[in-house]
Amino acid sequence: MSLLIIRLLVFVLVFWAGWRLWQYWQGFQNQRVEEQQGKDGHESMVKCEECGLHLPSSEAIQSGKLHFCCSEHRDAYNTPPRDDKDN
Numbered sequence: 001m002s003l004l005i006i007r008l009l010v011f012v013l014v015f016w017a018g019w020r021l022w023q024y025w026q027g028f029q030n031q032r033v034e035e036q037q038g039k040d041g042h043e044s045m046v047k048c049e050e051c052g053l054h055l056p057s058s059e060a061i062q063s064g065k066l067h068f069c070c071s072e073h074r075d076a077y078n079t080p081p082r083d084d085k086d087n
């Protein structure tokens with residue numbers, strides 16, 4: 001009698017563990033895809049217009065079509081040359 005209950009419990013436990021493992025694996029795969037797109041994705045390297053430093057676009061400060069490594073360089077690029085707007 002009790003053996004049947006134990007076998008049923010073990011079956012449920014294994015099923016539950018497998019389901020949790022599957023969920024964990026799905027989350028792990030999604031995380032890996034996100035990491036590859038974010039860190040390893042060299043498709044979106046941009047150059048700072050002020051100092052020429054290359055950096056990923058996610059870390060760059062964007063100003064229209066231009067990119068900058070920091071807000072200081074963005075301001076430095078935008079502020080002094082007021083007359084030549086069409087670069």
Ligand SMILES: [Zn+2]
Binds near residue numbers: 048052053
């Ligand atoms: Zn810069």
